[in-house]
Amino acid sequence: MAKIRTGRVSEQIKKEISILIQTELKDPRIGFVTVTGVDLTNDLSQAKIYLSVFGDDEQKNNSLKALDKANGFLRSELGKRIKLRHVPELIFKIDESIEYGSRIEKLLTEIDTKDSK
Structure with a gap:
């Protein structure tokens, strides 16, 4: 039951934080x-927000740094x-997962082009 609630709250936080930013x-x-x-976290005390810049x-x-400085404002608006x-x-x-995935895809296409030659 708690996992369902934390999932819902985390999705709502994701939506609202992106709108605020x-x-x-x-x-x-x-x-x-x-x-x-x-x-x-399960007790809703901390939220790690992952950003792609x-x-x-x-x-x-x-x-x-700018988001850390605006942390109080974001928290109060939230x-x-x-x-x-x-x-x-x-x-x-x-x-870093998006960059990591694109790097892996680039390496795979390089291997594929080398094999086709």
């Missing part, structure tokens, strides 16, 4: 950011939009 935050350091996932490592770090007794602590992390 796109519409409410005006920090120029935040580039093109996509929320790829949210891992929520378009750009180089410097752009990723700047976006992460509390207004989602009716929870305690709003979870937000922890932002860069999601």
